Amino acid sequence: MITINALNDVFPILIQGIKITVSVLLASIVLGYLTAFVAGFCRLSKNVILRKITGFYVEVFRGTSLIVQLFWLYYAFPILFGIEVGSNFWAGVLAISLNYGAYMSEIVRGSILSVAKGQTEAATALNMSRFQRMRLVVFPQAVRMMLPEFGNYLILMLKSTSLVSLIGMTDILYYGDILRSSNLSQAPMVYLLVLIFYFILALPLIWLTRKLEGFSKKGVASQ
Amino acid sequence: MNEPMVKFKDVHKSFGDVEVLKGINLDLMPAEKVAVIGPSGSGKTTIIRMLMTLEQPTSGSIIVDGENLWQMEKSGRLVTANEKHLRQVRGDIGMVFQHFNLFPHMTILQNCMTAPIHVKQENKASAKARAIEMLDKVGLGDKLDNYPSQISGGQKQRVAMARALVMRPKIMLFDEVTSALDPELVEEVLEVIRDIAHEGRMTMVLVTHEMEFARDIADRVLFLDKGVIAEQGTPSEVFGHSENERLDSFLRRFRR
Ligand SMILES: Nc1ncnc2c1ncn2[C@@H]1O[C@H](COP(=O)(O)OP(=O)(O)OP(=O)(O)O)[C@@H](O)[C@H]1O
Ligand SMILES: [Mg+2]
Numbered sequence: 328m329i330t331i332n333a334l335n336d337v338f339p340i341l342i343q344g345i346k347i348t349v350s351v352l353l354a355s356i357v358l359g360y361l362t363a364f365v366a367g368f369c370r371l372s373k374n375v376i377l378r379k380i381t382g383f384y385v386e387v388f389r390g391t392s393l394i395v396q397l398f399w400l401y402y403a404f405p406i407l408f409g410i411e412v413g414s415n416f417w418a419g420v421l422a423i424s425l426n427y428g429a430y431m432s433e434i435v436r437g438s439i440l441s442v443a444k445g446q447t448e449a450a451t452a453l454n455m456s457r458f459q460r461m462r463l464v465v466f467p468q469a470v471r472m473m474l475p476e477f478g479n480y481l482i483l484m485l486k487s488t489s490l491v492s493l494i495g496m497t498d499i500l501y502y503g504d505i506l507r508s509s510n511l512s513q514a515p516m517v518y519l520l521v522l523i524f525y526f527i528l529a530l531p532l533i534w535l536t537r538k539l540e541g542f543s544k545k546g547v548a549s550q
Numbered sequence: 551m552n553e554p555m556v557k558f559k560d561v562h563k564s565f566g567d568v569e570v571l572k573g574i575n576l577d578l579m580p581a582e583k584v585a586v587i588g589p590s591g592s593g594k595t596t597i598i599r600m601l602m603t604l605e606q607p608t609s610g611s612i613i614v615d616g617e618n619l620w621q622m623e624k625s626g627r628l629v630t631a632n633e634k635h636l637r638q639v640r641g642d643i644g645m646v647f648q649h650f651n652l653f654p655h656m657t658i659l660q661n662c663m664t665a666p667i668h669v670k671q672e673n674k675a676s677a678k679a680r681a682i683e684m685l686d687k688v689g690l691g692d693k694l695d696n697y698p699s700q701i702s703g704g705q706k707q708r709v710a711m712a713r714a715l716v717m718r719p720k721i722m723l724f725d726e727v728t729s730a731l732d733p734e735l736v737e738e739v740l741e742v743i744r745d746i747a748h749e750g751r752m753t754m755v756l757v758t759h760e761m762e763f764a765r766d767i768a769d770r771v772l773f774l775d776k777g778v779i780a781e782q783g784t785p786s787e788v789f790g791h792s793e794n795e796r797l798d799s800f801l802r803r804f805r806r
Pocket of ligand 1: 565570588589590591592593594595596597
């Protein structure tokens with residue numbers, strides 16, 4: 328059977344790419360959420376300059392495409408500014424986390440702003456400090472609003488990791504492309520397996536998103 | 551002894567171009583119970599929100615227990631109070647809101663423990679004991695581990711009162727605390743306020759549309775109209791016949 332043979336040829340090669348895909352994803356998740364929180368809080372800061380700078384970052388990264396950002400980080404920056412990002416791994420991770428961090432910082436900011444004003448007022452009436460009001464009252468409620476959205480972005484981030492094959496990283500898609508170019512007739516089988524791989528990787532993320540949605544349903548006073 | 555607990559001196563408040571309070575002068579004595587009545591939009595809520603530091607007066611000053619609330623001295627000059635100064639002065643004030651504003655992500659017990667622990671640095675065990683004591687007092691000792699979404703409006707408002715009481719305020723502000731409640735739930739809340747009032751120690755300001763209730767528990771009633779205190783006196787003076795036509799027609803709407 329041709330298909331079974333093809334499967335036997337293709338599967339072990341593709342599976343080599345999973346390690347890269349997963350490690351890019353994990354690093355991007357950590358760095359992306361970190362960026363989102365830092366940028367989200369900066370946009371709510373009382374400091375105008377900080378707000379403006381962060382706002383500029385967010386608009387630039389939301390307004391341009393991820394591939395172009397990736398190429399800038401990997402190819403253009405080293406030549407223009409002599410800044411070496413280090414490796415294609417970090418270029419990829421940085422591009423993905425800065426891009427998704429920009430989007431998610433808007434979620435952070437929006438969620439914090441949409442906690443009902445009465446919550447802050449009640450906290451003030453209990454004589455909490457500005458920091459306590461944020462930490463004990465506003466932030467825990469804002470996080471509950473962020474979670475479902477954050478879950479969706481997890482899945483989007485997973486999908487975007489496939490772009491790192493364009494800067495020479497050996498992820499799932501990279502091996503898929505190699506296999507296809509060595510034997511075009513295998514293309515349907517190769518890309519079917521690539522799809523399945525991504526979907527299987529997405530399953531736990533989808534499950535997590537559901538969980539987060541459930542968790543976020545209770546315990547929010549929004550206005 | 552007879553120093554006022556709170557003193558409003560010619561307090562004005564504008565929102566944009568609209569002046570909603572036009573010179574409020576008011577002394578609240580220790581343990582005094584004052585009811586504030588008046589038509590919608592007359593500025594009742596704004597008065598107590600300024601005292602709770604939720605709204606800054608446009609001019610004038612508010613003195614709490616001898617301390618200037620909204621101003622502080624800085625190198626010999628009076629400047630607008632910063633957060634630290636506000637925290638120092640408002641520690642003796644508590645407030646109950648029309649829409650409860652319970653913290654929905656905390657249980658009833660946590661709602662009543664969080665501020666004592668974090669604001670007053672009480673240890674957990676004594677904060678818990680006191681929270682339970684207060685929740686028992688408002689009749690909710692059996693709901694400690696419920697979330698606010700699981701209890702009725704009247705129960706929520708009673709939790710809100712316990713939450714304020716655990717902080718041992720000297721001054722309690724109530725902003726129409728029953729007007730968001732179904733009629734059958736009003737009485738259980740008023741009952742709790744009556745209990746607190748009868749203990750006598752606290753200065754209380756009650757913005758209310760419950761005229762019977764105001765007559766019952768207030769030492770003094772203020773009628774606020776168009777941004778000024780248009781009439782004030784004992785309940786029998788204010789609710790009895792008055793020469794003030796606006797007060798008369800306001801009160802007539804509550805009699806049937
Ligand atoms: N944050 C605000 N911004 C602009 N206008 C405000 C604000 N808060 C209150 N006002 C206005 O100030 C006036 C007085 O409001 P306030 O809430 O103190 O009235 P009130 O006597 O409590 O009325 P009610 O009986 O309806 O609660 C109203 O005309 C209101 O529209
Ligand atoms: Mg009001």
